[in-house]
Amino acid sequence: MATDPDAEIDHEGPVTPYRQLAEILRARIARGDWAEGRPIPSETRLVQEYGLARSTVRRAIAVLVDEGAVWTVQGRGTYVGQPPEETQTQ
Structure with a gap:
């Protein structure tokens, strides 16, 4: 499903x-x-921008996390791509 990046949410679709x-x-x-490696807009910003409930935004982000498109850091935000590898001390 190819979506326009500038599309709006169709609540009746x-x-x-x-x-x-x-x-x-x-x-x-x-x-x-x-x-x-850079953050996407905060949940609050996405709620305001798209007129959705916070739970709906969280569910959308969870889909992207499951796909490996983004990763989250509690208290910091959601970032594009895969999390950086932990450096191992030897």
């Missing part, structure tokens, strides 16, 4: 809003809106 948001965020990442 057949696709659930969290899936729509996940597709929009995935398209924005692909377009280069946020660089690898």
Whole structure:
């Protein structure tokens, strides 16, 4: 499902809003809106921007985390790509 990165959420459409948001965020990442290792907008910002409930935004982010498109750091935010490898001391 190719989504326009500038699409709006269709609350009356057949696709659930969290899936729509996940597709929009995935398209924005692909377009280069946020660089690898850099944060995406906060949950609060996404709630305001897309007019969704916080739980809906969290569910969309969880989809992207499961796909490996983003990763989260509690209290810091959600970042594009894979988490950095832990450095091992020898």
